[in-house]
Amino acid sequence: MIFEALKPQVETIITNDTKTTNERLLDVCKLLEKQVSYYNWVGFYFKNGNKNELKLGPYVGEPTDHTIIPFGKGICGQVAVSNxxxxxxxxxxxDNYIACSITVKAEIVIPIFVNGENIGQIDIDSNTANPFTEADERFLEFVCQKVAKLL
Structure with missing residues (x-):
């Protein structure tokens, strides 16, 4: 399975302390977007200080206007509330989906927890209908656990 092969690469990126946190997060995005054929947009959103909103972090894919997402709005905003x-x-x-591109067919969002607090998430869009499996969820949970150690 491709995810097992990607895990050590994710670890290598995360532990590379010669790069900044944002550079490492971008490298994770690049790796996932390049290696998983149906990951067409890969990015991170983080809680914006004390505000009840998410702010776009490093990402790979089509540019997005959605740099700030209020809690509860869209899939990302719902994950910020539901954990x-x-x-x-x-x-x-x-019905609560924020369209970023007409080509997007499916989305998966996994929260990132630091000390039990939801501080952000990884967001992946796919131009393929219904591509995500439980294997994607487990792998992305692994990615988020590794990312949490950076933050």
């Missing part, structure tokens, strides 16, 4: 993974097999079926 749970959110897998969307068909974004057109979601």
């Amino acid at each position: 749970e993974n959110f897998v969307v097999p068909d974004v057109s079926a979601q």
Whole structure:
């Protein structure tokens, strides 16, 4: 499985202390977008200080206007409130979906916890309908655990 092969590469990126945190996060995005064929946009959102909103962090893919997302709005905003993974097999079926691109068919968002607090998330869009499996969830949880050690 590709995810098992990617885990050591993620660890290598995260532990490379010659780069800044943002450089390492961007390298994780690049790795995932390049190696997983149906990951078409990969990025991080983080809680914006004491505000109830998310701020876009490093990402790879089409540019987005969604640099600030209020808690509760869209898939990312819902994960900020629920503290749970959110897998969307068909974004057109979601009434609280923020469209970033007409090519996006599915989305997966996994929260990042530091000391039990949801401080951000990894957000992945796919131009393939219903591509995400439980294996994606478990792998992305692993990625988020590793990223949490940086923050």
